[in-house]
Amino acid sequence: MQLLQDYEGYVADREQALAGLRRYENEATALEIEQSNDAVHFLYIDKISEAASAFLTGFPGTCLYAAKANPHPALLRLLWAAGVRHFEVASIREIESLRGELPFAQLYFMHPVKSRQAIARAYALGVRHFAFDSLDELRKIKQETGHAEDIALILRLSVSQVGAAYPLDNKFGATLMEAPLLLTHARQIADKVGVTFHVGSQCLEVEAYANAIYNIANMLDGCGVEIDIIDVGGGFPISYPDMEPAPLQDYFDVIEKALKECGFGDLEIFCEPGRAMVAAGGAVAVRVELRRGQSLYLNDGTYGSLFDAGQLGWAFPVELYRAGRLEVPSETSLFQLYGPTCDSIDKMKEHLALPDDVCEGDWIIFRHLGAYGYAMQTKFNGFYSETMVAIEAASEIV
Missing domain, CATH: 3.20.20.10 (Alanine racemase)
Structure with missing residues (x-):
């Protein structure tokens, strides 16, 4: 059975693994700096x-x-x-x-x-x-x-x-x-x-x-x-x-x-x-592009990272990012989520509970999408994301 190598060798291997991948203390910092037009994928080292x-x-x-x-x-x-x-x-x-x-x-x-x-x-x-x-x-x-x-x-x-x-x-x-x-x-x-x-x-x-x-x-x-x-x-x-x-x-x-x-x-x-x-080791942040009543239009959907959430109707842990912070507020409403493509089936089967005042520009972070999130993306309509960043504790950043 293959086990972890000694600490020094493991750290060296890990540093090599992360070469070329931008690394941040947390998701809020990553989203502020990346300023991505696409969804943002996170790896939790x-x-x-x-x-x-x-x-x-x-x-x-x-x-x-x-x-x-x-x-x-x-x-x-x-x-x-x-x-x-x-x-x-x-x-x-x-x-x-x-x-x-x-x-x-x-x-x-x-x-x-x-x-x-x-x-x-x-x-x-x-x-x-x-x-x-x-x-x-x-x-x-x-x-x-x-x-x-x-x-x-x-x-x-x-x-x-x-x-x-x-x-x-x-x-x-x-x-x-x-x-x-x-x-x-x-x-x-x-x-x-x-x-x-x-x-x-x-x-x-x-x-x-x-x-x-x-x-x-x-x-x-x-x-x-x-x-x-x-x-x-x-x-x-x-x-x-x-x-x-x-x-x-x-x-x-x-x-x-x-x-x-x-x-x-x-x-x-x-x-x-x-x-x-790998599921818990990843997440994807998607941005609200428009709110119309209780409908939210996102920059990612079922043709992208949210296939399981959309086609299977699975629930994922979610958090909202806005104004430099992550929050899971208590007062929520149910929203219908739509993906960015022109196909009308690009929507979530189930409604999602989010803060009452969610609006354009907010980011919704779907956790436990390290599996079948990044991997399930298509390039339909040109909507997909190659933005992948690593999230780690501040004390580990080099």
């Missing part, structure tokens, strides 16, 4: 390090950071500085970006459906772990790696999504009935074989992981195929205003107990945290 440490020291195996959650180069380098050495990737662009930023990182191509060009390019760049969920995908991997014998093939399985705020069960994953045949074929051509699953994003049911592990153990007992790897995927939750999950350690304990009871304790164990690794 210490929170990122703390979350990485929680996984590296608490999870009973190897943590693969899911790069899709936030692929900003500074964040990737901060995770490396915190001890993360393994990264889950879903595309050739993610692979090439990580190879450029972190050339010694271990990469795992866990998307179950990949283009032939992406498979060949990934193998050429040193990727040896590939996910699949069908015989056709298995055939592609075999052919495009040149019938390589040094690869690990990991079967994506479909499992129950009970407890997931965002289910992911209708696109990928072989059934437990299909698994024996697929594993048998993989065993014939791969150096290592494993299984992986995803219980759904923001999973609030701790036992969902254990149930999946027990079901997989029963399937393996019946088919007689031995595996080398079990990957429990992502889905680890964080706290939102209307979602309060169990402590992260509870998930780790349940997973470890199930693995031992099923005889998987000696296997290579992976997990793929994305949201839980």
Whole structure:
């Protein structure tokens, strides 16, 4: 398990990670100085390090950071500085970006459906772990790696999504009935074989992981195929205003107990945290461009960083910035929020409680958007933001 390096080495790595990123004591100072016309993204240095440490020291195996959650180069380098050495990737662009930023990182191509060009390019760049969920995908991997014998093939399985705020069960994953045949074929051509699953994003049911592990153990007992790897995927939750999950350690304990009871304790164990690794480590500030009654028109929306708030209707912790201060006042009203694009669906599903006197020029800071905020931006209508700054304690600024 990769742990934090000694303090001197860690600080040096972190300083290198932050090179070129503007750093401020707080959000108010950042917004005053930046004077950005676009939304402003924040990285909270210490929170990122703390979350990485929680996984590296608490999870009973190897943590693969899911790069899709936030692929900003500074964040990737901060995770490396915190001890993360393994990264889950879903595309050739993610692979090439990580190879450029972190050339010694271990990469795992866990998307179950990949283009032939992406498979060949990934193998050429040193990727040896590939996910699949069908015989056709298995055939592609075999052919495009040149019938390589040094690869690990990991079967994506479909499992129950009970407890997931965002289910992911209708696109990928072989059934437990299909698994024996697929594993048998993989065993014939791969150096290592494993299984992986995803219980759904923001999973609030701790036992969902254990149930999946027990079901997989029963399937393996019946088919007689031995595996080398079990990957429990992502889905680890964080706290939102209307979602309060169990402590992260509870998930780790349940997973470890199930693995031992099923005889998987000696296997290579992976997990793929994305949201839980970086969500609290980021936020986005969006500006009110116009108030019309109880409607607010913003410079960011569902085509940008607020996809989860808009399309999923999720609630995020928010604070208002105005006149040099952050505030969470008690007297509030409900407002309908609209994004900046010309599309009428660019709006929040739910109304948001904000100060009664919110007005043009105020900034709304949506917290816990270190995951799927920056990463979900499109360039529709030319509205997007590349402004990323770091927030840290005044005593740490150099």
